[in-house]
Amino acid sequence: MTTIIETHPYNLRETIPDETRLLLVGTAPPPRFSNPACGGMRGYDFDFFYGSEDNYMWEFLENIAEEIQQKKLFAEGASSEQCCDAARVFLRRYKLWMCDVLQRYQRKAGKGTSASDADIDPPALTDCTDFRSIIASHSCLNAIAFTSEKAAEWTFQKLGGSELDRYKKVLPEWRKIEKNVPLEEYASRKYQQAVLQHRIEQQDINFYILPSPTGRSQMKGLCTKEKQKIYKYVLFTKGPTK
Numbered sequence: 001m002t003t004i005i006e007t008h009p010y011n012l013r014e015t016i017p018d019e020t021r022l023l024l025v026g027t028a029p030p031p032r033f034s035n036p037a038c039g040g041m042r043g044y045d046f047d048f049f050y051g052s053e054d055n056y057m058w059e060f061l062e063n064i065a066e067e068i069q070q071k072k073l074f075a076e077g078a079s080s081e082q083c084c085d086a087a088r089v090f091l092r093r094y095k096l097w098m099c100d101v102l103q104r105y106q107r108k109a110g111k112g113t114s115a116s117d118a119d120i121d122p123p124a125l126t127d128c129t130d131f132r133s134i135i136a137s138h139s140c141l142n143a144i145a146f147t148s149e150k151a152a153e154w155t156f157q158k159l160g161g162s163e164l165d166r167y168k169k170v171l172p173e174w175r176k177i178e179k180n181v182p183l184e185e186y187a188s189r190k191y192q193q194a195v196l197q198h199r200i201e202q203q204d205i206n207f208y209i210l211p212s213p214t215g216r217s218q219m220k221g222l223c224t225k226e227k228q229k230i231y232k233y234v235l236f237t238k239g240p241t242k
Contacts, residue, residue, distance in 0.1 A: 003108075003112050006028070006105055008029070008105075010098075011099055011129060014049070014098070019140050020097045020141055021095040021140050021142055022095070023097055023131075023141065024097070024147060024235075025099060025100060025147065025152075025155060026049070026148060027102050027105075027117050027148055029052065030054070031115065032045075033045075033047075033051070035112065045080070047081070048084045048087050049098035050213065051080075052214075056214070056224055056227070057213040058083075059228075060213060060227065060231045060232075061073060061231075064235075064236065068236065073086055073090055094235070099129060101123075101151050102120070102127065102128060103127055103128065103129055104123070104127040105120050105123055106121045107121070117148050117150040118150075122154075123154055125160075129158070131158065132201060142204065143206045143208065143234075144206075146208065148212055162198070166198060170195055174190065183226070187229070191211060195209050208234050210227075210230060211227045
């Protein structure tokens with residue numbers, strides 16, 4: 001399959017609401033969402049951030065919605081459009097939103113169908129989302145939670161300056177946390193605490209790196225149930241839930 005330059009399908013389509021307090025930031029959707037040559041979405045996909053049937057983000061959020069709202073997020077048999085509408089309502093209600101770091105991107109040669117971050121070519125800074133401008137125009141924003149280490153790396157490269165310098169200093173310590181630490185302490189120190197706090201555009205922003213919502217990794221006992229607990233804590237316990 002010929003390698004093409006893909007354009008993110010949602011970053012510009014889905015405007016970040018003014019009242020957003022926390023942004024969930026990934027890299028880019030799987031190629032079938034932005035490369036027509038990959039055949040388009042599959043049966044259980046829906047046309048939104050983290051809408052892949054292989055991603056557990058919305059499974060986490062639906063389970064959390066049942067806990068805090070006592071009702072499911074998505075109706076039985078809902079269409080892709082209905083799922084998108086329900087996702088928007090839910091995110092706005094809790095002052096959350098989603099915006100990936102890559103606006104234009106290219107997969108490595110021979111990896112055109114791979115959804116792995118490792119198979120995306122390092123982006124040009126001009127092809128990355130300008131989070132500095134987003135922060136400047138959203139006065140309620142106080143947290144950015146990355147759903148992969150690559151999303152964090154490319155975001156801080158785009159931010160540059162003192163933000164990038166501080167990220168480079170704290171990252172080695174963050175990586176060391178996973179060694180010889182009990183699961184509860186590991187989850188708390190590595191994911192539930194901000195990896196970095198920095199003042200950007202006159203706003204104090206807390207940065208988190210969350211476990212990937214893709215796959216059922218058992219690393220350090222971090223099964224999907226444990227990952228969901230982490231997402232609930234960072235996205236909801238640290239902010240308003242009504």
